[in-house]
Amino acid sequence: MTAARYLPLNDYLALKASVRSLVRSCGGPNAAAGITRSDAPRLSRYGAAEEAMHAPLDVIADLEAEAGVPEVTRVLAGFLGYVLVPKPKPAARGGVSIGDVGALAKEAGEAITFLGSALGAPEPLSAAKCRKMGLRRELREAMEVLARIDSALETLEDGR
Numbered sequence: 001m002t003a004a005r006y007l008p009l010n011d012y013l014a015l016k017a018s019v020r021s022l023v024r025s026c027g028g029p030n031a032a033a034g035i036t037r038s039d040a041p042r043l044s045r046y047g048a049a050e051e052a053m054h055a056p057l058d059v060i061a062d063l064e065a066e067a068g069v070p071e072v073t074r075v076l077a078g079f080l081g082y083v084l085v086p087k088p089k090p091a092a093r094g095g096v097s098i099g100d101v102g103a104l105a106k107e108a109g110e111a112i113t114f115l116g117s118a119l120g121a122p123e124p125l126s127a128a129k130c131r132k133m134g135l136r137r138e139l140r141e142a143m144e145v146l147a148r149i150d151s152a153l154e155t156l157e158d159g160r
Contacts, residue, residue: 011079012054018075019055020047025067036062085140088148095152104149107142114138 005012026032029040036059038046046055055063060072074084114135118125130136 022071
């Protein structure tokens with residue numbers, strides 16, 4: 001990789017790691033080659049840390065669509081400080097209910113409980129503890145409920 005780049009080297013390495021994971025999610029380089037315009041050796045090179053080349057956007061789009069997981073897109077969003085949350089299915093007209101509020105209370109409450117437990121422990125919060133407790137999973141679940149409610153309210157406001 002060349003030194004004349006905007007992002008730190010670790011960010012480019014994280015992109016390469018996400019490409020490797022994405023290609024694995026599609027069944028490996030040979031299977032992934034059948035999904036997009038790049039052949040298996042090139043797909044392997046896109047994920048190789050020692051290679052300067054990166055996967056083109058259309059190849060990433062093909063593979064993420066096949067895998068159903070935004071592996072590379074999530075990493076790119078993180079570089080800019082964004083969290084990728086799945087877009088909810090379109091809500092039915094007036095689709096916010098007391099059940100949605102209950103789901104939000106449940107998921108937010110679980111996230112707060114897990115986070116409070118982690119932060120209240122005598123030892124400092126570590127990456128390993130964060131993963132073991134599933135803290136990010138709990139936060140994502142709460143964000144998904146919020147996104148679903150937001151989508152329902154948007155539908156209601158737009159009169160759809």
